[in-house]
Structures are given as C-alpha cells and as structure tokens.
Amino acid sequence: MFPYRIPLRDWVTTAVEYLERELGPVFDGFSAFIYFLVDNLKEGMLFLPPIVLILIITGITWYMAGWKNSIIAFLGLLLSENIGLWEAFVETLALVLSAEIIVILVGLPLGIWAARSDRFNAILRPILDFMQTMPAFVYLIPAVMFFGLGLVPGVVATFVFALPPLIRLTNLGIRQVPVELVEAADAFGATEFQKLMRVQIPVAKPTILAGVNQSIMLGLSMVVIAAMIGAGGLGEDVLRGIQRLQVGQGFEAGLVVVILAIILDRITAGIGVKKNASR
Amino acid sequence: MEDKIIVKNLSKIFGKNPEKAIGELKKGKSKNDILRELNQKVGVYDVSFSVKKSEIFVLMGLSGSGKSTLQRLLNRLHEPSQGEIIIDGTDITKLNKKELRNFRRKHFCGMVFQNFAILPHLTVQENVEFGLELQSVDKPTRAKKAIEVIKLVGLEGHENSYPDELSGGMQQRVGLARGLAVDADILLMDEAFSALDPIIRRQMQDELLEIQDRMQKTIIFVTHDLDEAFRLGNRIAIMDDGGIVQIGTAEEIISRPANDYVKAFVVDMDRSAIFTAASVMQPVEDTAFEGDGPRTILRKIRKKGLTGILMTNTRKELKAYIRASELADYINKNKDAENIPMNEGLLHEPASVEENTPLNEIINMYTDHEFGPIAVVDKQNKVKGVIVKGAVIAALSESYIPGENGKT
Numbered sequence: 051m052f053p054y055r056i057p058l059r060d061w062v063t064t065a066v067e068y069l070e071r072e073l074g075p076v077f078d079g080f081s082a083f084i085y086f087l088v089d090n091l092k093e094g095m096l097f098l099p100p101i102v103l104i105l106i107i108t109g110i111t112w113y114m115a116g117w118k119n120s121i122i123a124f125l126g127l128l129l130s131e132n133i134g135l136w137e138a139f140v141e142t143l144a145l146v147l148s149a150e151i152i153v154i155l156v157g158l159p160l161g162i163w164a165a166r167s168d169r170f171n172a173i174l175r176p177i178l179d180f181m182q183t184m185p186a187f188v189y190l191i192p193a194v195m196f197f198g199l200g201l202v203p204g205v206v207a208t209f210v211f212a213l214p215p216l217i218r219l220t221n222l223g224i225r226q227v228p229v230e231l232v233e234a235a236d237a238f239g240a241t242e243f244q245k246l247m248r249v250q251i252p253v254a255k256p257t258i259l260a261g262v263n264q265s266i267m268l269g270l271s272m273v274v275i276a277a278m279i280g281a282g283g284l285g286e287d288v289l290r291g292i293q294r295l296q297v298g299q300g301f302e303a304g305l306v307v308v309i310l311a312i313i314l315d316r317i318t319a320g321i322g323v324k325k326n327a328s329r
Numbered sequence: 330m331e332d333k334i335i336v337k338n339l340s341k342i343f344g345k346n347p348e349k350a351i352g353e354l355k356k357g358k359s360k361n362d363i364l365r366e367l368n369q370k371v372g373v374y375d376v377s378f379s380v381k382k383s384e385i386f387v388l389m390g391l392s393g394s395g396k397s398t399l400q401r402l403l404n405r406l407h408e409p410s411q412g413e414i415i416i417d418g419t420d421i422t423k424l425n426k427k428e429l430r431n432f433r434r435k436h437f438c439g440m441v442f443q444n445f446a447i448l449p450h451l452t453v454q455e456n457v458e459f460g461l462e463l464q465s466v467d468k469p470t471r472a473k474k475a476i477e478v479i480k481l482v483g484l485e486g487h488e489n490s491y492p493d494e495l496s497g498g499m500q501q502r503v504g505l506a507r508g509l510a511v512d513a514d515i516l517l518m519d520e521a522f523s524a525l526d527p528i529i530r531r532q533m534q535d536e537l538l539e540i541q542d543r544m545q546k547t548i549i550f551v552t553h554d555l556d557e558a559f560r561l562g563n564r565i566a567i568m569d570d571g572g573i574v575q576i577g578t579a580e581e582i583i584s585r586p587a588n589d590y591v592k593a594f595v596v597d598m599d600r601s602a603i604f605t606a607a608s609v610m611q612p613v614e615d616t617a618f619e620g621d622g623p624r625t626i627l628r629k630i631r632k633k634g635l636t637g638i639l640m641t642n643t644r645k646e647l648k649a650y651i652r653a654s655e656l657a658d659y660i661n662k663n664k665d666a667e668n669i670p671m672n673e674g675l676l677h678e679p680a681s682v683e684e685n686t687p688l689n690e691i692i693n694m695y696t697d698h699e700f701g702p703i704a705v706v707d708k709q710n711k712v713k714g715v716i717v718k719g720a721v722i723a724a725l726s727e728s729y730i731p732g733e734n735g736k737t
Contacts, residue, residue, distance in 0.1 A: 228444070228446065230442045230444060230446035231448065233401075233406055233440060233446070234439060234440055234446045234447075234507075235463065236433075237404055237406065237439040237440040237517065238433065238437070238439045238459070238460040238463050238464075238511065239429075239430045239431065239432075239433035239434035239437070239463065239464070240430075240463045241430065244463055248448075248459075248463070249448065252448070252450045253448065253450065
C-alpha cells in the first residue's frame with residue numbers, strides 16, 4: 051500500500067542492543083542475583099531426601115488447605131518422584147518461587163503507588179494491558195538478549211508475565227477500602243504510613259492475596275514455556291516430548307505440571323481463607 | 330458557657346476554581362447557575378455559627394443539604410474553600426499538614442459513622458485502642474483505657490470478639506468507644522444511629538445522653554431525622570442547600586420556625602414531647618412555710634386569690650400542698666381557739682415534676698392528681714414554678730410561643 055515500510059523492528063532491535071551495551075553491568079548484577087536466588091532454592095530443596103520434602107509440602111498443604119487437599123498433594127508428589135521427574139519438579143518449583151518473590155518485591159509497591167496516585171495509575175494501566183495481551187513467547191526474545199540462555203532469562207520472562215495481576219489486584223484492593231475507614235483513621239490524626247499499614251493493606255489483604263495466587267498460576271504457565279530458552283525443569287521434558295513426538299513422556303511431564311499447579315493453587319488460595327478463619 | 334468552636338463565613342466549593350464560584354455567589358448567582366455555568370458544586374456557602382463547650386450540637390437537614398460536608402470541614406477532612414474555623418482559639422484553616430495532624434490528635438475523638446467503619450480484622454478491644462495506637466500510646470495504658478471505655482458503652486465480655494460477630498447496635502458501640510477512648514473533647518458523629526433499627530436506635534440515643542452526662546464532650550451530631558435532632562441536641566442547626574436556615578433549641582425551632590422549609594419539618598412534630606415543664610411554668614405567687622399557722626396561710630391564699638398553696642421549708646424545698654377550702658373549713662370549726670395548730674390532714678402530697686419533664690408526661694399526671702397545680706422543682710426539690718392546666722393546653726396549640734404565656 052505504501053512504498054515506505056516503517057522500520058519498527060529495527061528501532062526495537064537498536065534500542066535493545068543499546069540498552070544491552072550501555073547497561074551491561076546492571077544486567078549482569080541482576081542476573082547474578084537471580085541465579086543466586088534460584089540456585090540456592092533449588093539446591094536447598096534437592097539437598098533434602100525426596101520423602102522429607104514431600105512430607106513438608108504435604109504438611110504445608112494440610113495446614114493451609116485441609117487434609118483432603120493434602121492427600122491429593124501427597125499422592126501427586128509420590129507419583130512425580132516415582133516416574134523420575136523429581137528433580138525437574140523441584141527445579142520448576144524453584145523457578146516459580148524465585149519469580150514470585152521478585153514479583154511481590156516489585157508488584158506490591160507499584161500496586162500501592164497506583165492506588166494512591168490517579169496519575170501514576172493512568173500511566174501504568176496501558177502498560178499493564180500491553181504486558182498482558184502481548185503473546186507470552188515474545189518476552190523470551192528480550193530476555194534472551196539481555197540475559198542469554200538458561201535459568202535467569204526464564205525467571206525474568208516469568209516475572210514480566212506474572213507481574214500485572216498482582217499490581218492490578220493490589221491497586222483494586224486498596225481502592226476498594228471503604229472511604230469511611232480511611233476517614234476514621236484521618237480523623238484520629240493518622241499519618242499516611244499509619245493509614246497504609248494499619249488500615250488499607252490489612253483491609254485489602256484478601257484481594258492482594260488473590261493477586262499473589264493469580265500471579266503464581268500465570269508464572270507456572272510461563273515457566274513451562276521458558277523451557278524453550280533453556281530454563282530447565284518440567285518444561286524441558288514437555289518440550290522434548292513434543293520435539294520427539296514421545297506422547298507418553300510429554301503426558302507424564304504435563305501431568306506433573308498439573309500436580310504442581312494444584313498444590314500451589316490450594317496453598318495460596320488457602321492463605322486468605324486461613325487468615326480470615328483464624329484471626 | 331464558653332465557645333468551643335467558632336465558624337466564620339465558611340464555604341466549600343467542589344471544583345477547580347472555588348474563588349471564582351464564591352465571587353459569583355457573592356454577586357447573587359444561584360447555586361444551580363454555578364453548577365451549570367462553572368461546573369462546580371457548592372457544598373457549603375457562607376456559614377457562621379459557634380458551638381459551646383460540652384453541648385450536643387446537631388446539624389439537621391435532608392440529604393444533599395451539606396450537613397455532612399460541613400461536619401467534615403470542621404476537622405478538615407474536606408479542605409475549606411473560604412472562611413475560618415476557630416477551635417479553642419486556633420484557626421485550624423491555617424495549620425499545615427503536620428500541625429493539623431497533631432491538632433486532630435489533641436482535640437478530636439475521631440468520628441462515628443453510619444456504617445460503623447470499624448476495622449474488620451481487629452478485635453473489639455483492638456478497634457477501641459485504634460485511636461490511641463495511632464498516637465503511639467504504650468500498650469498497657471492503651472489496654473487500661475480501652476477496657477474502661479468498653480465497660481462504659483456496655484460491651485464488657487466482648488473484648489475479644491470480631492466485628493462480624495456483633496449486631497449493628499454493638500458494632501456502633503465499638504465505634505463510639507473508639508472515639509471516647511481518645512483523650513480529646515470534640516466528637517463528630519455522622520448519622521451515627523441512622524442504620525440501626527428503631528428500638529436499638531432509641532436505646533443508643535438514651536445511652537449517648539447518659540454517657541454525655543458523664544463525659545461532657547463537645548459533640549457535633551449529623552442527622553436527617555428531626556426527632557433524633559430534638560431528642561439529642563442542646564441546640565440544632567437546620568440546614569438547607571448548603572446553608573444554615575435556623576439555629577436554636579428544639580423549643581425555639583418548633584415555636585418560631587424561621588421559614589416555610591423549617592415549618593414543613595416541624596409541623597408533624599409531637600409538640601408535647603418537645604415542650605418541657607420549664608417552658609410552661611409560671612412563677613409561684615406565694616408559698617406557705619413550715620411552721621406558719623393556719624390563719625397566716627389562709628391570709629396568704631386570700632390575698633392572692635388562690636385555690637390552694639404550696640408549702641416549703643425555709644430552703645424552698647417542696648413539702649406539701651394545702652387546699653384553700655379545706656383550710657377555711659378547719660379554721661371555721663376551731664374559730665374560738667386562740668392558736669390553732671396545723672392539722673396533718675390538711676397537708677396533701679404535692680404533685681411535682683422536674684424542669685425538663687416533657688408535657689406529654691405532665692398531661693398524664695392530671696388524671697392522678699385531681700387537685701391543684703403541679704409544682705416544678707429542680708434536682709434539689711426546690712420549687713421553681715407551678716403549672717396550671719390551661720398553660721399545658723395552650724402550649725400544645727400551634728400558635729403557642731413560650732415565654733409569652735400570660736398569667737392564668
């Protein structure tokens with residue numbers, strides 16, 4: 051239609067290359083931090099005999115989500131160990147947890163800021179929309195460019211993909227705190243910080259925890275995709291199953307992903323409920 | 330009594346350019362014009378009043394009349410657009426953020442809201458301690474104060490309950506206790522009892538008056554219910570369209586409504602519940618004293634042309650009522666004696682009420698006390714005045730204005 055083609059792809063490539071060149075040390079430092087986090091989590095969990103870790107996870111599930119869920123967790127974990135996917139399971143768990151830790155560290159403050167500033171919220175919202183609608187695979191490319199192949203870009207891509215729901219739900223939760231509760235605190239002469247810590251965050255907690263649950267679930271789905279850039283874990287087994295058309299192997303790995311998803315979902319969904327019941 | 334809060338020419342415009350809106354209002358533009366032309370909403374315009382120490386001052390009006398806005402201006406939850414708010418000598422409109430925060434902590438007992446606004450994740454006691462906690466009061470002092478106030482509002486035994494385990498009335502007690510726990514003296518109550526069902530509501534009103542008797546806070550109470558306003562308020566400000574239409578006691582408002590708007594409100598009021606003994610009583614013409622002889626007493630009665638007379642002791646404390654006809658008969662029977670002693674049978678139990686007794690209770694007394702006027706006494710049983718039947722009936726007629734009743 052037009053003789054001229056807008057060189058969008060060149061711009062993006064140039065920008066990414068520029069960032070990589072100029073901010074190399076920053077990325078290296080960040081990379082080292084993430085690697086440290088994931089590796090220690092993974093090695094720590096693998097250090098324990100499988101049955102000990104299985105019992106610990108079962109125990110946590112029991113405490114958070116009741117005995118029925120803990121039985122499902124226990125059987126699922128035994129199965130994972132039995133079919134030889136234990137190490138991959140632990141690796142994937144470490145990836146998801148690391149990504150989630152960073153998501154919480156970044157997402158919670160951003161969500162709070164968005165709730166307190168309409169202007170910041172207006173800027174942030176289209177960015178979050180963009181992040182969520184962009185196909186998940188696309189994140190793999192810049193992640194690889196900045197961090198190479200392996201664990202670290204996997205965590206970074208997961209982080210980017212899992213961040214929006216926590217920011218959104220933190221923002222929503224705080225905005226939904228009844229105005230009278232905030233006025234009551236104001237009328238007593240509360241500082242902004244007191245209002246946030248004593249009223250807004252506690253009252254918004256169930257919504258914020260729903261955000262944590264959502265982002266963990268999204269993170270898990272991304273971790274599997276991140277196997278394509280060498281993040282390892284269960285995704286790698288799924289990928290191998292696809293590449294070699296080994297249906298049985300692919301199914302096994304997929305099933306273990308589902309088991310992990312169920313356990314993580316039950317536990318994190320339980321946090322909010324548990325806190326309400328036992329306050 | 331001294332003024333606790335003085336408000337001068339206070340206005341609140343919601344919008345981008347309040348100065349312009351106020352300028353236009355001064356030129357006589359209507360609030361609707363401001364909304365249409367400048368797209369600014371007039372919340373409160375040019376309001377002046379003062380609140381006395383330890384009184385319950387009620388802001389009464391329909392929804393949208395600006396009463397809640399006005400209340401929130403008093404502690405600057407809303408920023409005033411213009412005017413002064415002087416509390417204990419400080420103009421709080423001039424305070425910066427930090428000064429305002431400290432001022433709120435020192436002078437305000439927080440607020441009590443229609444929907445209670447207590448924190449769902451804290452226990453009753455933690456909620457009551459909330460205001461103190463914000464002021465960094467140490468834990469033991471806080472707990473001691475909280476337990477004291479919880480007792481005062483009648484929530485003993487519920488210290489460790491959570492709000493969702495309590496009824497509406499009990500939740501509002503928590504809200505009230507939270508305010509009373511703070512060592513300050515202005516309490517703001519915004520439609521505090523409007524969400525409660527009628528019986529609980531009445532009960533809470535009574536309890537508030539009882540607590541007020543002991544705590545002597547300065548209370549600004551917002552309500553849309555005239556009954557509640559008249560029941561609770563020492564003085565009531567009736568608001569309409571962002572301004573105060575009339576300020577006065579219940580009696581003043583019901584007897585001299587400032588305009589048709591107020592008249593429409595008060596027309597359905599039960600006048601007999603508003604007017605009190607003090608407003609219909611007349612001065613006592615003369616009294617008999619203990620120790621007066623029958624002849625002396627009869628002379629006093631004849632001189633004033635009365636049908637009977639009240640007897641008091643020398644401290645003016647009410648003792649008895651003596652009927653003229655009985656006394657005359659008694660003297661007639663003993664007319665030969667030099668000094669007739671007073672006969673116990675002539676001294677009747679006097680009917681008496683306290684000054685703040687409403688007329689509807691006084692009317693009921695007439696069926697019990699066939700004879701004589703009803704004495705009005707203060708808390709020490711000292712005679713302040715008397716009520717005659719005619720005055721009660723006159724007070725219930727719509728044209729009645731207290732203080733102008735002639736002698737009967």
